[in-house]
Amino acid sequence: xxxxxxxxxxxxxxxxxxxxxxxxxxxxxxxxxxxxxxxxxxxxxxxxxxxxxxxxxxxxxxxxxxxxxxxxxxxxxxxxxxxxxxxxxxxxxxxxxxxxxxxxxxxxxxxxxxxxxxxxxxxxxxxxxxxxxxxxxxxxxxxxxxxxxxxxxxxxxxxxxxxxxxxxxxxxxxxxxxxxxxxxxxxxxxxxxxxxxxxxxxxxxxxxxxxxxxxxxxxxxxxxxxxxxxxxxxxxxxxxxxxxxxxxxxxxxxxxxxxxxxxxxxxxxxxxxxxxxxxxxxxxxxxxxxxxxxxxxxxxxxxxxxxxxxxxxxxxxxxxxxxxxxxxxxxxxxxxxxxxxxxxxxxxxxxxxxxxxxxxxxxxxxxxxxxxxxxxxxxxxxxxxxxxxxxxxxxxxxxxxxxxxxxxxxxxxxxxxxxxxxxxxxxxxxxxxxxxxxxxxxxxxxxxxxxxxxxxxxxxxxxxxxxxxxxxxxxxxxxxxxxxxxxxxxxxxxxxxxxxxxxxxxxxxxxxxxxxxxxxxxxxxxxxxxxxxxxxxxxxxxxxxxxxxxxxxxxxxxxxxxxxxxxxxxxxxxxxxxxxxxxxxxxxxxx
Amino acid sequence: xxxxxxxxxxxxxxxxxxxxxxxxxxxxxxxxxxxxxxxxxxxxxxxxxxxxxxxxxxxxxxxxxxxxxxxxxxxxxxxxxxxxxxxxxxxxxxxxxxxxxxxxxxxxxxxxxxxxxxxxxxxxxxxxxxxxxxxxxxxxxxxxxxxxxxxxxxxxxxxxxxxxxxxxxxxxxxxxxxxx
Numbered sequence: 142x143x144x145x146x147x148x149x150x151x152x153x154x155x156x157x158x159x160x161x162x163x164x165x166x167x168x169x170x171x172x173x174x175x176x177x178x179x180x181x182x183x184x185x186x187x188x189x190x191x192x193x194x195x196x197x198x199x200x201x202x203x204x205x206x207x208x209x210x211x212x213x214x215x216x217x218x219x220x221x222x223x224x225x226x227x228x229x230x231x232x233x234x235x236x237x238x239x240x241x242x243x244x245x246x247x248x249x250x251x252x253x254x255x256x257x258x259x260x261x262x263x264x265x266x267x268x269x270x271x272x273x274x275x276x277x278x279x280x281x282x283x284x285x286x287x288x289x290x291x292x293x294x295x296x297x298x299x300x301x302x303x304x305x306x307x308x309x310x311x312x313x314x315x316x317x318x319x320x321x322x323x324x325x326x327x328x329x330x331x332x333x334x335x336x337x338x339x340x341x342x343x344x345x346x347x348x349x350x351x352x353x354x355x356x357x358x359x360x361x362x363x364x365x366x367x368x369x370x371x372x373x374x375x376x377x378x379x380x381x382x383x384x385x386x387x388x389x390x391x392x393x394x395x396x397x398x399x400x401x402x403x404x405x406x407x408x409x410x411x412x413x414x415x416x417x418x419x420x421x422x423x424x425x426x427x428x429x430x431x432x433x434x435x436x437x438x439x440x441x442x443x444x445x446x447x448x449x450x451x452x453x454x455x456x457x458x459x460x461x462x463x464x465x466x467x468x469x470x471x472x473x474x475x476x477x478x479x480x481x482x483x484x485x486x487x488x489x490x491x492x493x494x495x496x497x498x499x500x501x502x503x504x505x506x507x508x509x510x511x512x513x514x515x516x517x518x519x520x521x522x523x524x525x526x527x528x529x530x531x532x533x534x535x536x537x538x539x540x541x542x543x544x545x546x547x548x549x550x551x552x553x554x555x556x557x558x559x560x561x562x563x564x565x566x567x568x569x570x571x572x573x574x575x576x577x578x579x580x581x582x583x584x585x586x587x588x589x590x591x592x593x594x595x596x597x598x599x600x601x602x603x604x605x606x607x608x609x610x611x612x613x614x615x616x617x618x619x620x621x622x623x624x625x626x627x628x629x630x631x632x633x634x635x636x637x638x639x640x641x642x643x644x645x646x647x648x649x650x651x652x653x654x655x656x657x658x659x660x661x662x663x664x665x666x667x668x669x670x671x672x673x674x675x676x677x678x679x680x681x682x683x684x685x686x687x688x689x690x691x692x693x694x695x696x697x698x699x700x701x702x703x704x705x706x707x708x709x710x711x712x713x714x715x716x717x718x719x720x721x722x723x724x725x726x727x728x729x730x731x732x
Numbered sequence: 733x734x735x736x737x738x739x740x741x742x743x744x745x746x747x748x749x750x751x752x753x754x755x756x757x758x759x760x761x762x763x764x765x766x767x768x769x770x771x772x773x774x775x776x777x778x779x780x781x782x783x784x785x786x787x788x789x790x791x792x793x794x795x796x797x798x799x800x801x802x803x804x805x806x807x808x809x810x811x812x813x814x815x816x817x818x819x820x821x822x823x824x825x826x827x828x829x830x831x832x833x834x835x836x837x838x839x840x841x842x843x844x845x846x847x848x849x850x851x852x853x854x855x856x857x858x859x860x861x862x863x864x865x866x867x868x869x870x871x872x873x874x875x876x877x878x879x880x881x882x883x884x885x886x887x888x889x890x891x892x893x894x895x896x897x898x899x900x901x902x903x904x905x906x907x908x909x910x911x912x
Binding site: 267268271272275276279296300301329330331332434455456457459460461464703 | 740758759762763766767770774805808809812813815816817818819820821
């Protein structure tokens with residue numbers, strides 16, 4: 142006779158949640174308690190396998206989980222309460238959806254009998270998060286909970302990764318039911334992402350690559366998401382073919398920045414050589430990227446003479462913005478392996494010497510040029526100094542959003558994947574600081590730096606407190622120009638230099654602020670003091686706010702002006718008032 | 733091209749719109765219809781008609797029929813976006829297969845007397861519409877057919893005292909022995 146009370150799989154919903162986390166190998170979660178998740182917090186209190194990091198705002202939990210996920214390749218987990226806890230998660234969920242980051246959010250909900258009653262801290266969480274998750278669930282029966290949790294992890298981490306949310310009413314957390322470990326039947330039969338590429342398409346792709354005179358490989362975050370094997374294969378493909386390679390903001394690090402075939406990032410603030418190569422190429426191999434509008438520039442003038450191969454695991458990414466000739470749906474690691482195999486067996490290395498000579502001429506334009514100064518720190522120079530000081534160290538970089546983010550992408554060289562955490566798709570100011578918290582939790586002994594702006598960093602500044610509490614020695618490297626730099630840049634270029642609300646008035650004293658939090662504050666004004674201060678920042682084993690005062694009016698170039706094509710970039714030496722006016726003329730832009 | 737001051741690349745596309753009928757087989761679970769509709773509203777796609785009902789209750793399967801308009805690229809997107817939803821089993825473009833039957837049911841209320849009333853009845857007969865309710869001054873007709881036929885019938889009823897119409901929206905199925 143079986144006695145249910147002794148069945149180890151009989152447990153409360155709250156216990157199931159913690160058990161499922163353990164079964165999925167989760168060691169760290171980020172969250173904030175509240176009325177509707179108290180039973181789960183009670184379970185967390187009584188165990189030691191899952192470490193809970195208490196953030197200061199639920200948005201911080203979400204971004205920290207994203208940083209954790211992106212730096213490890215494992216799913217990030219956030220735990221929040223109902224109502225405001227859940228609505229505060231909307232930004233990180235959307236961010237993770239746009240950047241294809243595996244995130245599992247568990248939210249508390251008011252008891253089932255109160256749902257729809259406008260109860261205290263009630264909101265329609267699954268309704269609100271439906272468009273910003275890959276999938277979400279409201280669990281009404283404790284006996285469905287195990288299945289849903291396992292499915293949630295599966296959906297978040299397979300196919301095109303993304304955020305999922307499981308909404309658990311408080312009575313379901315209290316109720317006792319039967320738990321089961323993860324099993325295959327937990328997943329919707331309708332969900333079967335395709336991983337293997339079509340063999341005919343792969344042959345077509347190889348034929349194009351083998352016959353290319355002016356090829357380019359354009360890689361994206363999908364390569365990093367696919368895992369280390371995809372990165373290795375991408376590097377091998379570049380080696381075997383001798384083709385030039387560029388990447389999106391999301392894809393930095395898949396191919397090393399020091400590699401000889403590296404063109405730099407492409408797109409709106411990409412290098413001249415990367416964008417010209419894209420524009421003039423005859424064969425383009427897009428791997429795990431999605432022809433985003435920051436990449437393509439004007440779509441009807443995007444790489445007009447090329448045959449395009451597009452590898453993506455998400456069929457809806459194919460032909461969304463740009464018509465491609467050879468779409469291949471599947472996991473890019475898999476497909477790169479197949480392409481390499483066929484290429485090595487049947488094709489010989491195409492002669493692309495003349496193409497590289499052309500690229501060398503574009504490269505000679507030195508599109509990342511900026512004028513150094515002995516009096517003020519140029520933001521580009523600050524990033525370069527930071528890069529030099531961290532070379533050879535075990536470093537992870539996160540960013541906020543704006544000019545500093547683009548400069549970091551341009552001037553910080555990434556040699557490995559998973560080292561660069563930035564909000565690409567959604568462009569979330571305030572992402573970098575909590576993301577750094579998440580990265581540091583995953584890599585306690587590594588150097589984790591948030592390259593920040595003075596405006597962005599204030600959006601989630603309270604997470605400094607989290608860093609101090611958990612002794613996470615993150616470095617917040619603020620390029621402080623006292624402006625929302627990118628907003629100001631657009632206002633200068635497009636809105637007649639009317640700087641409407643883009644000046645950072647009443648900035649806090651970041652040094653005192655750091656000290657108030659129990660961290661370390663550093664400030665530097667002069668280029669001559671920069672290297673020493675960076676060394677000090679690195680050597681301090683505590684959270685640091687580094688207030689790097691930089692030239693206030695420096696703008697980010699090169700740049701593809703709106704409505705222009707890749708070959709109409711505005712280079713830094715041309716970016717005087719007259720040329721800028723001309724480049725942006727045509728609209729109501731410059732008065 | 734006249735580019736307004738914008739951080740986005742603004743362009744106008746002038747591809748002609750097409751109308752397509754899509755059959756979508758989904759897991760019948762809470763929120764599934766909201767997901768499908770949310771996709772259309774969130775991405776700015778059009779819904780001309782939407783029909784949904786559980787078709788296999790044992791397997792919890794529902795079939796959604798959507799009539800939508802858009803450029804060929806948009807229609808392609810809609811299909812892919814639907815297909816990648818977790819509870820969606822299959823999406824079939826009934827317009828592309830060219831081997832599908834589409835039907836709609838409408839109930840049409842007409843009010844009138846004398847010659848108008850006789851004429852309405854005569855036309856209803858010609859369209860094989862059935863009278864499902866009658867008073868001395870009104871009829872409710874039930875008519876089944878494709879969208880064009882129903883539109884035509886409604887147009888004819890208008891001068892004869894059309895009061896109101898209730899339509900089911902399009903349901904579609906493929907010809908031949910094969911299932912979806």
